[in-house]
Amino acid sequence: MFSGARAETVAELVRSAPLLDFPPGSRVLDLCCGPGLFLVPLAARGHHVTGVDLSQAMLERAETACREAGADVRLLREDMLTYAAPESYDVILNVFTSFGYFEDADDNAQVLRNAWRSLAPGGRLLVDVMGKEVLAGWIGRPQAVDLPDGSYIVQRDTVLDSWRRLRTDWTLVRGESARTASIRSFLYSAAELHDLFVAAGFADVECLGDFDGGPYDQSSRRLIVRGLKK
Numbered sequence: 001m002f003s004g005a006r007a008e009t010v011a012e013l014v015r016s017a018p019l020l021d022f023p024p025g026s027r028v029l030d031l032c033c034g035p036g037l038f039l040v041p042l043a044a045r046g047h048h049v050t051g052v053d054l055s056q057a058m059l060e061r062a063e064t065a066c067r068e069a070g071a072d073v074r075l076l077r078e079d080m081l082t083y084a085a086p087e088s089y090d091v092i093l094n095v096f097t098s099f100g101y102f103e104d105a106d107d108n109a110q111v112l113r114n115a116w117r118s119l120a121p122g123g124r125l126l127v128d129v130m131g132k133e134v135l136a137g138w139i140g141r142p143q144a145v146d147l148p149d150g151s152y153i154v155q156r157d158t159v160l161d162s163w164r165r166l167r168t169d170w171t172l173v174r175g176e177s178a179r180t181a182s183i184r185s186f187l188y189s190a191a192e193l194h195d196l197f198v199a200a201g202f203a204d205v206e207c208l209g210d211f212d213g214g215p216y217d218q219s220s221r222r223l224i225v226r227g228l229k230k
Contacts, residue, residue, distance in 0.1 A: 007037050007065075014041035017211035019126060019224065022047060026090040029118065031080055031111075032098035036062030036073070043071035047091075050074045052083055081107055084114040092119060095128040100186035108186060112200035119229040125202065131216070131223025132163060132189040151175070163187055190216050193225045202227025 014020050022028065024046040030038050033051030035058055043049045043066070051073060053059050059075050066073045076083075080094075081102065092115045102108050115125045135157070142156045151174035158167045166187050171180045188196070190207040197205045205227040209220030216223055 007040075010037040011041040013211055014038065014045065018213045019208065019211040019226065022091050027088065027120075028091045028093065029089045031083075031092055031094045031115065032096075033062055033075075034058045034096065034098075036065045038093060038095060039073045040065055040069045040071045043073050044069075050076065050089070052076045052078045052080065054079050080111050080114070082114070084117045086117050087120045089118050090120055090123045092123070092125045093128075094126070097129045097185070099127050099129055100188060101183065103184075105186065109196055109200060112196055112202075116201045116229055121229060123229045124226055125197070125229075126224060126226045127193065127197075128211075128222055128224050129188060129193070131220070132187045132192075133216075133218075134220055134223060135159075135166070135187065137218075149174075159187070160184070188223070190223055190225070193223065197225055197227040200227075201229070203230045204228040 026047045028042050028047045028049050030042070030049065030051045033039055033053050036051055039049050039051045039062060049071075051059070051062055053062070054077065056077060059077055062073075063075055066075075094115075099111065100108050112125070119125065139157055139159060142154050145153045145155070147153065151172060154171045154173065156169045158169070160167055164187060165184055167182055167184050169180060169182045171178055194205050194207055205225065207216045208214065208224045208226065209216040210222055211224065214220075
C-alpha cells in the first residue's frame, strides 16, 4: 500500500496539484498520516506539518521517513474520534480513504466536527475517499498486486447494507500459505459527504474529482470534498 513508487507519486502531487498549493508557512495537519507519505513533501514546501495517527507502527515509519529526509514534522499518537486542537491549523488533510471506519455513523460525523474545531477561521478541510459513484464502476473485480519477494495480495470489495457500507478483504499469498484480513467502512456519495460537511459547520463545500481541482463526474477516480471554516 505504501511503496516507494507511491511515495514518489505523492511527492509529485504535493509539488504540482492545485488543491495542495497552500500559502508558505501554512499549519497543515495530516489526519491519519500513516507512514508519512504526505508529511515529507509538505514540509519540503515550507509548511508547519503535524501528523496524527492512532497506529504506533505507522507513526514509527513516519518518524523514520521524516528523519531520513531531514523533515521537521510533529507526530502525535491520537484517535481521530477525539482529537481536536481548537483553531490550530490552516489546512487539514484526510487522504487515502481514511474516513468512514467507525461503526456508528455519528462517530464519523464527529471526526468532521473535530476538524472544524481544529481549523482557524479561513481554514480548509480536504477529505479524499473512494466515492460511491466511482466504486460502482468497477466493484466486484478482484485486484492483485505483486510484491517484490514473489508473494502477492488479492483485494476484493463487497457492497453491504444496500450500498451503505463496504467490506474489503485482503489475502496475502506467500508460497503455499495465505492470510486474510477484512475491514468495513461506510460508503459515501458526493451528495452524502457534502451534506455531512455542511452539518459539521463547513461552508463553500465542493466535490471534486482529483487534486487537480477537476469536476467530480463519471470519469473521476477519487472523490475529494473540500470545505471552508468561515
